[in-house]
Amino acid sequence: MNNMDFPDNNCFVCGPNNPSGLKVSFSINNDDVCVAEYTPHEDYVGFQNTTHGGIIFSLIDDVMANWLYLKGMPAQTAKCDLRYKNSLQTGETVILEGHHIKTKSRMAMMYGVMRTKEEKKVIAECHAKFMIIS
Secondary structure (H helix, E strand, O other), rough: HHHOOOOOOOOOHHHHHHHOOOOOEEEEEOOOEEEEEEEEHHHEEEEOOOEOOHHHHHHHHHHHHHHHHHHOOOOEEEEEEEEEOOEEEOOEEEEEEEEEEEEOOEEEEEEEEEEEOOOOOOEEEEEEEEEEEE
């Protein structure tokens, strides 16, 4: 059982109990980075086999939020600056990374990135601020 597996976790991205959710499993690796792997399917298409940008944002937002959650600091997104670099085809596996930059008071500065697993091509990256819930 991981920290995301609790009875009322219906999160769209990481909730194991959400029947419409993505069911992504996050973990912290030895480099202190929150990581996950995901392969979008055709239900999440935006245009001609390209994954919808909202799905890409949701995944990057959650990898950053889960770094904080897995460290015992649940938080909500306060601000984000997302840059789409390349399109993501449905069926193409990506690696997600969430990096902690610094925390000041109740505000955590985070960095998230999505890369294709095979080519390591950056799909999108994000600098964000999260408000830690006390």
